[in-house]
Amino acid sequence: MTWTSTPTTRPAMSKPAVAIVDAETAGNVGTIARAMKNFGFEELLLVDPPYLGRDSEAYGFAGHAREDILPEARELSFDALVSEFHTVGFTAITNEDATSHTRFPFRTPAELGDSLRDVEAPTALVFGRERVGLTNDELARIDEVGSIPASDDYPVMNLGQSATVALYELRDLAMSETQLPDVERHRADEAEIEQFYEHASEFLDAVDYPAEKQAKTMRMLRRMLGRTHPTGREINTVHGLLRRAETQLPEDD
Structure with missing residues:
Protein backbone atom coordinates (compact mmCIF):
# COMPACT_ATOMS: atom_id res chain seq x y z
CA MET A 1 0.00 0.00 0.00
CA THR A 2 1.23 3.51 -0.76
CA TRP A 3 0.42 6.81 0.90
CA THR A 4 0.86 10.32 -0.35
CA SER A 5 3.38 12.50 1.45
CA THR A 6 2.08 15.74 -0.07
CA PRO A 7 1.21 18.24 2.70
CA THR A 8 -2.52 18.74 3.06
CA THR A 9 -3.98 22.25 3.09
CA ARG A 10 -6.61 22.56 5.81
CA PRO A 11 -8.53 25.44 7.38
CA ALA A 12 -7.72 26.79 10.83
CA MET A 13 -9.47 25.08 13.74
CA SER A 14 -9.79 21.80 11.81
CA LYS A 15 -10.04 18.51 13.65
CA PRO A 16 -6.74 17.34 15.11
CA ALA A 17 -4.97 14.64 13.15
CA VAL A 18 -3.71 11.50 14.90
CA ALA A 19 -0.10 10.46 14.33
CA ILE A 20 1.48 7.12 15.22
CA VAL A 21 5.27 6.97 15.34
CA ASP A 22 7.05 3.72 14.53
CA ALA A 23 4.24 1.36 15.58
CA GLU A 24 5.46 -2.21 15.90
CA THR A 25 2.21 -4.01 15.21
CA ALA A 26 -0.41 -3.46 12.54
CA GLY A 27 -3.12 -4.44 15.05
CA ASN A 28 -2.49 -1.38 17.20
CA VAL A 29 -2.71 0.87 14.16
CA GLY A 30 -6.09 -0.68 13.37
CA THR A 31 -7.23 -0.26 16.97
CA ILE A 32 -6.35 3.43 16.94
CA ALA A 33 -8.06 3.93 13.59
CA ARG A 34 -11.19 2.38 15.07
CA ALA A 35 -11.03 4.70 18.10
CA MET A 36 -10.67 7.63 15.73
CA LYS A 37 -13.85 6.54 13.96
CA ASN A 38 -15.62 6.18 17.31
CA PHE A 39 -14.83 9.72 18.39
CA GLY A 40 -14.98 11.69 15.15
CA PHE A 41 -11.31 11.98 14.17
CA GLU A 42 -10.55 11.51 10.48
CA GLU A 43 -6.90 12.09 9.55
CA LEU A 44 -4.39 9.35 10.39
CA LEU A 45 -0.66 10.08 10.00
CA LEU A 46 1.96 7.33 10.04
CA VAL A 47 5.69 7.69 10.75
CA ASP A 48 7.66 4.53 9.85
CA PRO A 49 4.57 2.26 9.94
CA PRO A 50 4.59 -1.55 9.77
CA TYR A 51 3.03 -3.38 6.83
CA LEU A 52 -0.62 -2.30 6.61
CA GLY A 53 -1.99 -4.19 3.64
CA ARG A 54 -5.61 -5.29 3.54
CA ASP A 55 -4.52 -8.74 4.65
CA SER A 56 -2.83 -7.32 7.79
CA GLU A 57 -4.17 -7.26 11.34
CA ALA A 58 -4.80 -3.53 10.96
CA TYR A 59 -7.88 -4.15 8.83
CA GLY A 60 -9.11 -6.85 11.19
CA PHE A 61 -8.91 -4.49 14.16
CA ALA A 62 -10.13 -1.31 12.45
CA GLY A 63 -13.87 -2.03 12.29
CA HIS A 64 -15.64 0.52 10.09
CA ALA A 65 -12.45 2.60 9.97
CA ARG A 66 -11.21 0.10 7.39
CA GLU A 67 -13.42 1.85 4.85
CA ASP A 68 -11.95 5.35 5.09
CA ILE A 69 -9.52 6.26 7.88
CA LEU A 70 -7.11 3.37 7.44
CA PRO A 71 -6.86 3.27 3.63
CA GLU A 72 -6.57 7.06 3.49
CA ALA A 73 -3.76 7.23 6.08
CA ARG A 74 -0.81 9.39 5.09
CA GLU A 75 2.80 8.36 5.64
CA LEU A 76 5.29 11.12 6.43
CA SER A 77 8.58 11.64 8.20
CA PHE A 78 8.92 12.82 11.77
CA ASP A 79 10.59 15.98 10.43
CA ALA A 80 7.54 16.69 8.27
CA LEU A 81 5.20 15.98 11.18
CA VAL A 82 6.76 18.52 13.52
CA SER A 83 7.15 21.15 10.79
CA GLU A 84 3.62 20.87 9.44
CA PHE A 85 1.65 20.50 12.69
CA HIS A 86 1.31 21.88 16.19
CA THR A 87 2.21 18.62 17.92
CA VAL A 88 0.98 17.14 21.20
CA GLY A 89 3.04 14.11 22.20
CA PHE A 90 1.59 11.61 24.67
CA THR A 91 3.77 9.84 27.20
CA ALA A 92 3.24 7.78 30.35
CA ILE A 93 6.55 8.81 31.92
CA THR A 94 6.72 12.50 32.86
CA ASN A 95 9.01 14.76 34.85
CA GLU A 96 7.61 15.98 38.14
CA ASP A 97 9.02 19.49 38.02
CA ALA A 98 10.65 22.08 35.79
CA THR A 99 14.20 20.77 36.26
CA SER A 100 13.81 19.03 32.90
CA HIS A 101 11.61 20.40 30.14
CA THR A 102 11.68 17.31 27.97
CA ARG A 103 8.63 15.78 29.68
CA PHE A 104 7.44 18.80 31.66
CA PRO A 105 5.12 20.65 31.82
CA PHE A 106 2.44 18.24 30.72
CA ARG A 107 -1.35 18.27 30.59
CA THR A 108 -4.01 15.63 30.94
CA PRO A 109 -6.27 14.98 27.91
CA ALA A 110 -9.11 16.84 29.65
CA GLU A 111 -6.88 19.89 30.17
CA LEU A 112 -5.67 19.70 26.57
CA GLY A 113 -9.24 19.77 25.34
CA ASP A 114 -9.67 23.29 26.66
CA SER A 115 -6.33 24.66 25.43
CA LEU A 116 -6.35 23.14 21.94
CA ARG A 117 -9.56 24.96 21.03
CA ASP A 118 -7.50 28.15 20.90
CA VAL A 119 -4.83 26.71 18.58
CA GLU A 120 -5.38 27.95 15.04
CA ALA A 121 -2.58 25.88 13.48
CA PRO A 122 -3.15 22.32 12.22
CA THR A 123 -2.75 20.03 15.24
CA ALA A 124 -1.55 16.44 15.53
CA LEU A 125 -1.95 14.15 18.54
CA VAL A 126 1.20 12.02 18.53
CA PHE A 127 1.52 8.51 19.98
CA GLY A 128 4.75 6.53 20.12
CA ARG A 129 5.92 2.95 20.13
CA GLU A 130 4.32 0.10 22.05
CA ARG A 131 7.32 -0.54 24.33
CA VAL A 132 9.15 2.76 24.72
CA GLY A 133 6.70 5.41 23.48
CA LEU A 134 8.25 8.62 22.18
CA THR A 135 11.97 9.12 22.78
CA ASN A 136 13.37 12.13 24.62
CA ASP A 137 14.79 13.43 21.34
CA GLU A 138 11.33 13.23 19.73
CA LEU A 139 9.59 14.83 22.71
CA ALA A 140 12.14 17.65 22.66
CA ARG A 141 10.85 18.61 19.20
CA ILE A 142 7.16 18.42 20.12
CA ASP A 143 5.17 21.51 21.11
CA GLU A 144 3.13 20.13 24.04
CA VAL A 145 3.19 17.03 26.21
CA GLY A 146 0.10 15.09 27.27
CA SER A 147 -0.17 12.29 29.79
CA ILE A 148 -3.02 10.14 31.08
CA PRO A 149 -3.20 10.00 34.89
CA ALA A 150 -2.71 6.40 35.98
CA SER A 151 -1.57 4.46 39.02
CA ASP A 152 2.01 5.15 40.11
CA ASP A 153 2.38 1.39 40.54
CA TYR A 154 1.81 0.82 36.82
CA PRO A 155 1.39 4.00 34.77
CA VAL A 156 2.29 2.51 31.36
CA MET A 157 -0.68 1.76 29.12
CA ASN A 158 -0.95 -0.25 25.93
CA LEU A 159 -0.60 1.96 22.83
CA GLY A 160 -4.14 1.23 21.64
CA GLN A 161 -5.59 1.79 25.12
CA SER A 162 -3.84 5.11 25.69
CA ALA A 163 -4.86 6.46 22.30
CA THR A 164 -8.48 5.39 22.87
CA VAL A 165 -8.62 7.11 26.28
CA ALA A 166 -7.03 10.29 24.92
CA LEU A 167 -9.30 10.45 21.87
CA TYR A 168 -12.37 9.91 24.03
CA GLU A 169 -11.37 12.80 26.30
CA LEU A 170 -10.70 15.02 23.27
CA ARG A 171 -13.80 14.04 21.29
CA ASP A 172 -15.27 17.55 21.63
CA LEU A 173 -12.53 18.74 19.26
CA ALA A 174 -13.63 16.32 16.55
CA MET A 175 -17.39 15.90 16.90
CA SER A 176 -19.97 18.57 16.20
CA GLU A 177 -22.57 19.48 18.82
CA THR A 178 -25.18 17.52 16.86
CA GLN A 179 -22.99 14.39 17.02
CA LEU A 180 -22.26 14.61 20.73
CA PRO A 181 -24.82 12.97 22.99
CA ASP A 182 -26.94 15.58 24.72
CA VAL A 183 -26.87 14.42 28.33
CA GLU A 184 -29.11 17.30 29.41
CA ARG A 185 -31.81 16.51 26.84
CA HIS A 186 -33.48 13.92 29.07
CA ARG A 187 -33.40 16.03 32.22
CA ALA A 188 -36.82 16.69 33.66
CA ASP A 189 -38.31 20.13 33.03
Whole structure:
Protein backbone atom coordinates (compact mmCIF):
# COMPACT_ATOMS: atom_id res chain seq x y z
CA MET A 1 0.00 0.00 0.00
CA THR A 2 1.23 3.51 -0.76
CA TRP A 3 0.42 6.81 0.90
CA THR A 4 0.86 10.32 -0.35
CA SER A 5 3.38 12.50 1.45
CA THR A 6 2.08 15.74 -0.07
CA PRO A 7 1.21 18.24 2.70
CA THR A 8 -2.52 18.74 3.06
CA THR A 9 -3.98 22.25 3.09
CA ARG A 10 -6.61 22.56 5.81
CA PRO A 11 -8.53 25.44 7.38
CA ALA A 12 -7.72 26.79 10.83
CA MET A 13 -9.47 25.08 13.74
CA SER A 14 -9.79 21.80 11.81
CA LYS A 15 -10.04 18.51 13.65
CA PRO A 16 -6.74 17.34 15.11
CA ALA A 17 -4.97 14.64 13.15
CA VAL A 18 -3.71 11.50 14.90
CA ALA A 19 -0.10 10.46 14.33
CA ILE A 20 1.48 7.12 15.22
CA VAL A 21 5.27 6.97 15.34
CA ASP A 22 7.05 3.72 14.53
CA ALA A 23 4.24 1.36 15.58
CA GLU A 24 5.46 -2.21 15.90
CA THR A 25 2.21 -4.01 15.21
CA ALA A 26 -0.41 -3.46 12.54
CA GLY A 27 -3.12 -4.44 15.05
CA ASN A 28 -2.49 -1.38 17.20
CA VAL A 29 -2.71 0.87 14.16
CA GLY A 30 -6.09 -0.68 13.37
CA THR A 31 -7.23 -0.26 16.97
CA ILE A 32 -6.35 3.43 16.94
CA ALA A 33 -8.06 3.93 13.59
CA ARG A 34 -11.19 2.38 15.07
CA ALA A 35 -11.03 4.70 18.10
CA MET A 36 -10.67 7.63 15.73
CA LYS A 37 -13.85 6.54 13.96
CA ASN A 38 -15.62 6.18 17.31
CA PHE A 39 -14.83 9.72 18.39
CA GLY A 40 -14.98 11.69 15.15
CA PHE A 41 -11.31 11.98 14.17
CA GLU A 42 -10.55 11.51 10.48
CA GLU A 43 -6.90 12.09 9.55
CA LEU A 44 -4.39 9.35 10.39
CA LEU A 45 -0.66 10.08 10.00
CA LEU A 46 1.96 7.33 10.04
CA VAL A 47 5.69 7.69 10.75
CA ASP A 48 7.66 4.53 9.85
CA PRO A 49 4.57 2.26 9.94
CA PRO A 50 4.59 -1.55 9.77
CA TYR A 51 3.03 -3.38 6.83
CA LEU A 52 -0.62 -2.30 6.61
CA GLY A 53 -1.99 -4.19 3.64
CA ARG A 54 -5.61 -5.29 3.54
CA ASP A 55 -4.52 -8.74 4.65
CA SER A 56 -2.83 -7.32 7.79
CA GLU A 57 -4.17 -7.26 11.34
CA ALA A 58 -4.80 -3.53 10.96
CA TYR A 59 -7.88 -4.15 8.83
CA GLY A 60 -9.11 -6.85 11.19
CA PHE A 61 -8.91 -4.49 14.16
CA ALA A 62 -10.13 -1.31 12.45
CA GLY A 63 -13.87 -2.03 12.29
CA HIS A 64 -15.64 0.52 10.09
CA ALA A 65 -12.45 2.60 9.97
CA ARG A 66 -11.21 0.10 7.39
CA GLU A 67 -13.42 1.85 4.85
CA ASP A 68 -11.95 5.35 5.09
CA ILE A 69 -9.52 6.26 7.88
CA LEU A 70 -7.11 3.37 7.44
CA PRO A 71 -6.86 3.27 3.63
CA GLU A 72 -6.57 7.06 3.49
CA ALA A 73 -3.76 7.23 6.08
CA ARG A 74 -0.81 9.39 5.09
CA GLU A 75 2.80 8.36 5.64
CA LEU A 76 5.29 11.12 6.43
CA SER A 77 8.58 11.64 8.20
CA PHE A 78 8.92 12.82 11.77
CA ASP A 79 10.59 15.98 10.43
CA ALA A 80 7.54 16.69 8.27
CA LEU A 81 5.20 15.98 11.18
CA VAL A 82 6.76 18.52 13.52
CA SER A 83 7.15 21.15 10.79
CA GLU A 84 3.62 20.87 9.44
CA PHE A 85 1.65 20.50 12.69
CA HIS A 86 1.31 21.88 16.19
CA THR A 87 2.21 18.62 17.92
CA VAL A 88 0.98 17.14 21.20
CA GLY A 89 3.04 14.11 22.20
CA PHE A 90 1.59 11.61 24.67
CA THR A 91 3.77 9.84 27.20
CA ALA A 92 3.24 7.78 30.35
CA ILE A 93 6.55 8.81 31.92
CA THR A 94 6.72 12.50 32.86
CA ASN A 95 9.01 14.76 34.85
CA GLU A 96 7.61 15.98 38.14
CA ASP A 97 9.02 19.49 38.02
CA ALA A 98 10.65 22.08 35.79
CA THR A 99 14.20 20.77 36.26
CA SER A 100 13.81 19.03 32.90
CA HIS A 101 11.61 20.40 30.14
CA THR A 102 11.68 17.31 27.97
CA ARG A 103 8.63 15.78 29.68
CA PHE A 104 7.44 18.80 31.66
CA PRO A 105 5.12 20.65 31.82
CA PHE A 106 2.44 18.24 30.72
CA ARG A 107 -1.35 18.27 30.59
CA THR A 108 -4.01 15.63 30.94
CA PRO A 109 -6.27 14.98 27.91
CA ALA A 110 -9.11 16.84 29.65
CA GLU A 111 -6.88 19.89 30.17
CA LEU A 112 -5.67 19.70 26.57
CA GLY A 113 -9.24 19.77 25.34
CA ASP A 114 -9.67 23.29 26.66
CA SER A 115 -6.33 24.66 25.43
CA LEU A 116 -6.35 23.14 21.94
CA ARG A 117 -9.56 24.96 21.03
CA ASP A 118 -7.50 28.15 20.90
CA VAL A 119 -4.83 26.71 18.58
CA GLU A 120 -5.38 27.95 15.04
CA ALA A 121 -2.58 25.88 13.48
CA PRO A 122 -3.15 22.32 12.22
CA THR A 123 -2.75 20.03 15.24
CA ALA A 124 -1.55 16.44 15.53
CA LEU A 125 -1.95 14.15 18.54
CA VAL A 126 1.20 12.02 18.53
CA PHE A 127 1.52 8.51 19.98
CA GLY A 128 4.75 6.53 20.12
CA ARG A 129 5.92 2.95 20.13
CA GLU A 130 4.32 0.10 22.05
CA ARG A 131 7.32 -0.54 24.33
CA VAL A 132 9.15 2.76 24.72
CA GLY A 133 6.70 5.41 23.48
CA LEU A 134 8.25 8.62 22.18
CA THR A 135 11.97 9.12 22.78
CA ASN A 136 13.37 12.13 24.62
CA ASP A 137 14.79 13.43 21.34
CA GLU A 138 11.33 13.23 19.73
CA LEU A 139 9.59 14.83 22.71
CA ALA A 140 12.14 17.65 22.66
CA ARG A 141 10.85 18.61 19.20
CA ILE A 142 7.16 18.42 20.12
CA ASP A 143 5.17 21.51 21.11
CA GLU A 144 3.13 20.13 24.04
CA VAL A 145 3.19 17.03 26.21
CA GLY A 146 0.10 15.09 27.27
CA SER A 147 -0.17 12.29 29.79
CA ILE A 148 -3.02 10.14 31.08
CA PRO A 149 -3.20 10.00 34.89
CA ALA A 150 -2.71 6.40 35.98
CA SER A 151 -1.57 4.46 39.02
CA ASP A 152 2.01 5.15 40.11
CA ASP A 153 2.38 1.39 40.54
CA TYR A 154 1.81 0.82 36.82
CA PRO A 155 1.39 4.00 34.77
CA VAL A 156 2.29 2.51 31.36
CA MET A 157 -0.68 1.76 29.12
CA ASN A 158 -0.95 -0.25 25.93
CA LEU A 159 -0.60 1.96 22.83
CA GLY A 160 -4.14 1.23 21.64
CA GLN A 161 -5.59 1.79 25.12
CA SER A 162 -3.84 5.11 25.69
CA ALA A 163 -4.86 6.46 22.30
CA THR A 164 -8.48 5.39 22.87
CA VAL A 165 -8.62 7.11 26.28
CA ALA A 166 -7.03 10.29 24.92
CA LEU A 167 -9.30 10.45 21.87
CA TYR A 168 -12.37 9.91 24.03
CA GLU A 169 -11.37 12.80 26.30
CA LEU A 170 -10.70 15.02 23.27
CA ARG A 171 -13.80 14.04 21.29
CA ASP A 172 -15.27 17.55 21.63
CA LEU A 173 -12.53 18.74 19.26
CA ALA A 174 -13.63 16.32 16.55
CA MET A 175 -17.39 15.90 16.90
CA SER A 176 -19.97 18.57 16.20
CA GLU A 177 -22.57 19.48 18.82
CA THR A 178 -25.18 17.52 16.86
CA GLN A 179 -22.99 14.39 17.02
CA LEU A 180 -22.26 14.61 20.73
CA PRO A 181 -24.82 12.97 22.99
CA ASP A 182 -26.94 15.58 24.72
CA VAL A 183 -26.87 14.42 28.33
CA GLU A 184 -29.11 17.30 29.41
CA ARG A 185 -31.81 16.51 26.84
CA HIS A 186 -33.48 13.92 29.07
CA ARG A 187 -33.40 16.03 32.22
CA ALA A 188 -36.82 16.69 33.66
CA ASP A 189 -38.31 20.13 33.03
CA GLU A 190 -37.72 22.65 35.80
CA ALA A 191 -41.48 22.89 36.31
CA GLU A 192 -41.64 19.13 36.98
CA ILE A 193 -38.78 19.34 39.45
CA GLU A 194 -40.33 22.31 41.25
CA GLN A 195 -43.63 20.42 41.53
CA PHE A 196 -41.74 17.59 43.18
CA TYR A 197 -40.18 20.00 45.70
CA GLU A 198 -43.65 21.32 46.56
CA HIS A 199 -44.90 17.76 46.97
CA ALA A 200 -41.92 16.87 49.18
CA SER A 201 -42.55 19.93 51.37
CA GLU A 202 -46.21 18.95 51.76
CA PHE A 203 -45.12 15.41 52.61
CA LEU A 204 -42.87 16.68 55.42
CA ASP A 205 -45.87 18.51 56.88
CA ALA A 206 -48.02 15.39 56.56
CA VAL A 207 -45.58 13.23 58.53
CA ASP A 208 -45.12 15.90 61.23
CA TYR A 209 -41.49 16.43 60.36
CA PRO A 210 -40.05 18.99 62.80
CA ALA A 211 -40.81 22.45 61.46
CA GLU A 212 -37.41 23.82 62.48
CA LYS A 213 -35.68 21.20 60.28
CA GLN A 214 -37.85 21.45 57.20
CA ALA A 215 -36.04 24.34 55.49
CA LYS A 216 -32.63 22.70 55.90
CA THR A 217 -33.96 19.33 54.71
CA MET A 218 -35.55 20.86 51.64
CA ARG A 219 -32.33 22.71 50.87
CA MET A 220 -30.36 19.43 51.09
CA LEU A 221 -32.92 17.70 48.86
CA ARG A 222 -32.65 20.48 46.28
CA ARG A 223 -28.82 20.26 46.27
CA MET A 224 -28.94 16.48 45.92
CA LEU A 225 -31.34 16.52 42.97
CA GLY A 226 -29.45 19.43 41.44
CA ARG A 227 -26.34 17.24 41.19
CA THR A 228 -28.15 14.22 39.76
CA HIS A 229 -30.12 15.93 36.95
CA PRO A 230 -33.12 13.56 37.24
CA THR A 231 -35.09 12.53 34.18
CA GLY A 232 -38.83 13.08 33.90
CA ARG A 233 -39.43 9.39 34.57
CA GLU A 234 -37.31 9.51 37.71
CA ILE A 235 -39.21 12.52 39.03
CA ASN A 236 -42.53 10.79 38.31
CA THR A 237 -41.31 7.69 40.15
CA VAL A 238 -40.37 9.55 43.33
CA HIS A 239 -43.68 11.44 43.10
CA GLY A 240 -45.33 8.02 43.06
CA LEU A 241 -43.36 6.88 46.10
CA LEU A 242 -44.52 9.91 48.06
CA ARG A 243 -48.13 9.38 47.00
CA ARG A 244 -47.94 5.71 48.02
CA ALA A 245 -46.51 6.69 51.40
CA GLU A 246 -49.28 9.25 51.85
CA THR A 247 -51.93 6.56 51.41
CA GLN A 248 -50.41 4.71 54.37
CA LEU A 249 -50.71 7.66 56.72
CA PRO A 250 -53.49 7.49 59.31
CA GLU A 251 -56.63 9.51 58.58
CA ASP A 252 -56.87 12.86 60.35
CA ASP A 253 -59.52 13.10 63.02
